[in-house]
Amino acid sequence: MKMNDAFLASMHEAMQLLQTAGPMEATEAIQRALRLNTSAVVQPAAAAAPMPAQVVERLLSHNGATMQVRSTDVAAEHIAARAPVSAPPSQPPPARAEPGHFTQHTYTNKAGSRSYKLYIPAARGAEPIPLVVMLHGCTQDADDFADGTRMNQLAEQNGFAVLYPIQPTDANPSKCWNWFRPGDQHADRGEPSLIAGMTREVIAAHGIDPRRVYVAGMSAGGAMAAVLIQRYPGLFAAAGIHSGLPAGSAHDLPSALAAMRGGKGIGISNGGSAKLPPPARPVIVFHGDADKTVHPSNGSKLVAPFEQGEARKEKRRQTARAGHDYTRHTIRTRAGIDAEYWVVHGAGHAWSGGSGRGSYTDPKGPDASAEMMRFFLAHPRAD
Known part of the structure; x- marks a missing residue:
């Protein structure tokens, strides 16, 4: 055979x-x-x-x-993992992006090489502008994710830049960020180091305000965004995680399958007396309660560290115009760090309020992109 x-x-x-x-x-x-x-x-x-x-x-x-x-x-x-790894070729300095255009570049460090696309709005002024790093999900790419989230249109309207790291098939056959591998879960190693490195490159080359740099992602990209906000609190001011998982949820195939199906994650308290690590940066989470790919309980686990101790919590169920009902949880820790958790009722594994031009989107509201940007711009990094 x-x-x-x-x-x-x-x-x-x-x-x-x-x-x-x-x-x-x-x-x-x-x-x-x-x-x-x-x-x-x-x-x-x-x-x-x-x-x-x-x-x-x-x-x-x-x-x-x-x-x-x-x-x-x-x-x-x-x-x-079986594919041989070769040393990445040296790369010339990155070209500056044309304002109002979507341009592609390459970043290389000791962990390898990744391409990225960068959108710089035409209507920017002389002052430094915010930057949002957008991490696509499996089978997607930068163009698909930009179309589906409509983040470039928001960037033009609100005056911020958008960076889209690109995961190639030679790093993962389905173009997934490798959020579940131990070598890709730490600062200055693997894929986190590549994404952080290209972020710093764009900050230096394009007049970005370093206090207003944010990261967001969908599914595997959301799981990697959770890793980045935990490992690089000095770089990212806040994170947006859509249909993702907490950092440390998996370390191999069985634990990843278990986490995606709602099992106990290795990085999550299992209900005992042990405290979860206190959050260092604000986070906004979106998750459909009909998601059959990444279990909705992962959304609750993402905000669980914010809810410990004397946190202030509010919960309100609302209806988006021509969209899904949703429940919005707002949380503020004793240290004054905010979180929002949007449970989108009846939604599956798709970007809420997205455009049908992209994959894995749900055109019904609430509009996750607009809400993430509202949250981000309200939370510049103070230190």
Whole structure:
């Protein structure tokens, strides 16, 4: 039997186990299949890698169509990890972006190289402007994410720049940020160092106000935004996390699958007496309560550190015009750090209030992009 046929047979076995025995047994079957598939590869698996990710996608879509490709985040680690790593080529200094234009550049450091796109509004004045770093989800790219979130239009209206780091398929076959790998969860290492490095590059080259630099993301990008706001509080003033997971939720395939399905995350208090680390920066969270890809409980876990002790909390259910009902939680810690948690009722795994020109969007409100920008601009970094 050829390797791909054997892999497909193993995936069929895992699907049966998922339906009959449960996710733990299915996870073990997936791991066995990935070990068998990658151990037979002696050359870079550029052509073979996407096929296993697609099969895992179909396996994990048993709970509904909205699962889609984002469920392959975790499987992609085992596929991409076997690819040889070569030293990135040296890069010339970045070209300045044309105001009012969307331009592409490349950033390189010891962790590797990543392209990014940058939007500078035409209507900027002489004063330093804010910057928002936008991290796309799996299977997306900068153009898709910009179209779906409409963040460039908001940038033109409100006078801020937008940076879109781009995850290539050679770093992850489904273009997911590797939020679940230990090597990509720390400052000055892996993907966090690349995103932070290109952010500093843009700040220096384009007259950005360093007190007003923010990070936001969707799904795997939201999970990476959670890592960045925790690891770089001196760089980012606040974070926006849409349909994401808390930093430290996973360290391998089984824990990532468990976290995405609402299980106990390794970085989250399990209800005992241990206190969660106090938040250092404000965060705004959006999550649909019908999300079948990343369980809605992850939204609650993201704001849980803000709710400890003598935090002030308010909750109000509202209706967006021609949109979903939502419940908005506002929280302020004793130290004066704010959080907002928007539970969008009936929404799935999609950017709330987004444009149909992009993928994984829900055109019904509330408008996550506008609300994130309101929150960001109200929270410049004071130190």
